[in-house]
Amino acid sequence: MSRTSNSQLHENAARIEQLAKDMGLKYYPVDFELAPSSFMVEIAAYGLPVRMPHWSFGLRYIHQLIRHSMGHSRIFEVMFPGDPCRAYLVDGNTLAENTLVVAHVLGHADFAMNNQLFSRYHRMAGGHILEKAAAHAHRIDDAIREVGLEAVEAVLDAALALEPHVDTDQELHRDRYPERLPVAGAAAEDPFRERFQQLPGAHEPVQAPKQPPRAPVPPHPEYDLLWFIAQYATEMEQWERDIFLAVREESLYFYPVFACQIMNEGWASYWHARLLREADFLPQSLYLSAIKTHSDVVRPFASGEETALAVNPYHLGFSMWEHIVEKHGLEKAHEVCREEDDFGFVRNHLDQELAEKLGLF
Known part of the structure; x- marks a missing residue:
C-alpha cells in the first residue's frame, strides 16, 4: 500500500472504530499492524508470530505456501485476542480490502471479549x-x-x-492431587452423648486418630x-x-x-458488513470494492448443481447470524454470542428453514 493509502486507512480505521463503539461493540484495544504476505503465511502455519520450533510446523508451512501459491488460500488478516488485541493486515491488500478487514477484526475483538470460552482463557492466562x-x-x-x-x-x-x-x-494452573484421602467427617453433635460424657467414672481411653490412607493416583x-x-x-x-x-x-x-470458528468468523463477517453499510463516510467506489471482497469471503465453496466437499465457516456463520438477528433481534444475537460455542450454535440455531435455504442437505 502507498503512503497515501496508509494514511487513508488510518483515518478509515479510526472512524470505523468509533462507529463500532456507537453501535454497541465492546472489545479490548486493538493494535493494527501491516505485515508482508510471507509473514502472514508463517503465522498461518505456526498459529502465532513466535512459537516453539518443531518440524511439524514446517510441514504446515509448506502446505500453506503451496495452497497460497496456487490461489486456493488467501490470508487477509490474522488477529490474536488479548489486552490489547493484535491484528496483522497484509500490506499487499487494497485500501478497500484493509478497510473491510479493520471492521472484520473489530467483530473478532468483540466476540473474543464477550464469548465465555474466550473470556475464560483470557482470565486464566492474562491475555498475553x-x-x-x-x-x-x-x-x-x-x-x-x-x-x-x-x-x-x-x-x-x-x-x-x-x-x-x-x-x-x-x-490453566492446577494443584496436584491431595496425597491422602479425606478424613471422614466428625459425628454430628448429640446432646445425650455430651451429657453421658460428663458422668463420673472411667472413660474409655482416647485412641490416636488413624492416618488417612494414601489417595490413588490418579484418584x-x-x-x-x-x-x-x-x-x-x-x-x-x-x-x-x-x-x-x-x-x-x-x-x-x-x-x-x-470450538467457535463458525460463530467467530460469522460474527466478524456480520459486523464488517453491517459497519461498512453504516459507514456513510466511505467513498462509494471503496464501499463497492469492499463488498465485492465480502461476497467472495462469505460465498459457499460450490454453487449451482455442484456439491461442496466442505462447509465454508464464513458463509455458514454469517448466514446464521443474519437469520438470528432477523428472527430474534440483535440483543438475542449478543446473548448467543456470549453463551454458545459452535456445537450449541449449530444445534440450537441452525433450523430446517435456514438449512434448506442454504442447501446444506
Whole structure:
C-alpha cells in the first residue's frame, strides 16, 4: 500500500472504530499492524508470530505456501485476542480490502471479549499469549543448547502428539492431587452423648486418630494427559516438564479458536458488513470494492448443481447470524454470542428453514 493509502486507512480505521463503539461493540484495544504476505503465511502455519520450533510446523508451512501459491488460500488478516488485541493486515491488500478487514477484526475483538470460552482463557492466562509463546520458545531454545536438538525434539514429538488431550474444564494452573484421602467427617453433635460424657467414672481411653490412607493416583479418570505427565512422571527432568506444560498452555489457548470458528468468523463477517453499510463516510467506489471482497469471503465453496466437499465457516456463520438477528433481534444475537460455542450454535440455531435455504442437505 502507498503512503497515501496508509494514511487513508488510518483515518478509515479510526472512524470505523468509533462507529463500532456507537453501535454497541465492546472489545479490548486493538493494535493494527501491516505485515508482508510471507509473514502472514508463517503465522498461518505456526498459529502465532513466535512459537516453539518443531518440524511439524514446517510441514504446515509448506502446505500453506503451496495452497497460497496456487490461489486456493488467501490470508487477509490474522488477529490474536488479548489486552490489547493484535491484528496483522497484509500490506499487499487494497485500501478497500484493509478497510473491510479493520471492521472484520473489530467483530473478532468483540466476540473474543464477550464469548465465555474466550473470556475464560483470557482470565486464566492474562491475555498475553504472544508474550507467553515467545517465552516458551526462548526456554526451548535454551534447552536445545543445553541437551541438544535430538533430545528436545523427542520430547516435543511426545508432547505435541498429546496436544488435543487437555481437559478444557480445568483451570490453566492446577494443584496436584491431595496425597491422602479425606478424613471422614466428625459425628454430628448429640446432646445425650455430651451429657453421658460428663458422668463420673472411667472413660474409655482416647485412641490416636488413624492416618488417612494414601489417595490413588490418579484418584479419578484424568483427561488432562499433558498436565498429568508433567506432574507425575517419575523420570522426567524439569525442562521436559516445562515443555509439556508449555504445549498444554498453548493448546488451551487454541481450544476456543477451534470450538467457535463458525460463530467467530460469522460474527466478524456480520459486523464488517453491517459497519461498512453504516459507514456513510466511505467513498462509494471503496464501499463497492469492499463488498465485492465480502461476497467472495462469505460465498459457499460450490454453487449451482455442484456439491461442496466442505462447509465454508464464513458463509455458514454469517448466514446464521443474519437469520438470528432477523428472527430474534440483535440483543438475542449478543446473548448467543456470549453463551454458545459452535456445537450449541449449530444445534440450537441452525433450523430446517435456514438449512434448506442454504442447501446444506
